[in-house]
Amino acid sequence: MTSLAERAHAAAVFIRHNTAVSPHGRYRGEEHARTAVRLAAALGLGLDQITTAPDWLRRRTTPGEPVLATATCPDTSEKYVFLARFPIYDDEAFELLGPCPECSGQVPLAAIRHLADLGTHLARSPLTPQDLAHTDTLPDTFTHDQGHTSTCRYGETLCPPHHPRNGKDPYHHDPSHHPHPKHRRPRQRFRRASPFGIRPAG
Numbered sequence: 001m002t003s004l005a006e007r008a009h010a011a012a013v014f015i016r017h018n019t020a021v022s023p024h025g026r027y028r029g030e031e032h033a034r035t036a037v038r039l040a041a042a043l044g045l046g047l048d049q050i051t052t053a054p055d056w057l058r059r060r061t062t063p064g065e066p067v068l069a070t071a072t073c074p075d076t077s078e079k080y081v082f083l084a085r086f087p088i089y090d091d092e093a094f095e096l097l098g099p100c101p102e103c104s105g106q107v108p109l110a111a112i113r114h115l116a117d118l119g120t121h122l123a124r125s126p127l128t129p130q131d132l133a134h135t136d137t138l139p140d141t142f143t144h145d146q147g148h149t150s151t152c153r154y155g156e157t158l159c160p161p162h163h164p165r166n167g168k169d170p171y172h173h174d175p176s177h178h179p180h181p182k183h184r185r186p187r188q189r190f191r192r193a194s195p196f197g198i199r200p201a202g
Contacts, residue, residue: 011041031084036052058085058145066085068081083095103154110139132154
């Protein structure tokens with residue numbers, strides 16, 4: 001077993017290396033590397049048992065885009081997928097993703113800060129659709145997560161049954177986020193401020 005100093009050094013080297021070689025750029029690369037280090041420490045796993053990927057479903061255009069981190073059990077090869085919704089904040093809990101009891105979409109089912117939180121979650125019986133209205137074990141983000149299907153009564157927005165949403169485009173429900181050309185508002189040009197205020201150019 002390696003010493004604490006050796007493991008700390010390995011973590012620092014891991015972050016520097018992955019920041020430099022990340023295909024997502026240095027800032028995103030550092031966020032992914034720090035997410036992996038933090039999850040490995042929380043679960044008592046080696047860094048080689050953690051993989052990360054961008055979360056294209058929940059992505060934002062602000063700093064700290066969500067990161068999906070997958071932990072693989074070295075004994076059973078079972079995989080657990082965690083969401084770091086705001087990876088730039090080291091004190092934010094991970095969100096364990098799993099199937100929604102109502103729609104089977106991959107959504108947050110538990111807030112995980114350390115190994116005991118995961119143990120508590122795994123010891124519970126899986127929730128049923130009837131349990132959802134009465135349970136207090138789900139994270140707050142469950143009810144507005146983009147992982148729900150379009151017909152699920154939970155989730156950020158309910159879409160008509162014929163809507164083409166299939167969980168791959170998180171911005172379909174709000175044209176202002178990812179507008180189709182026909183939804184875009186015409187740009188307005190403004191003249192310099194006058195004593196009567198700013199007026200749109202004619």
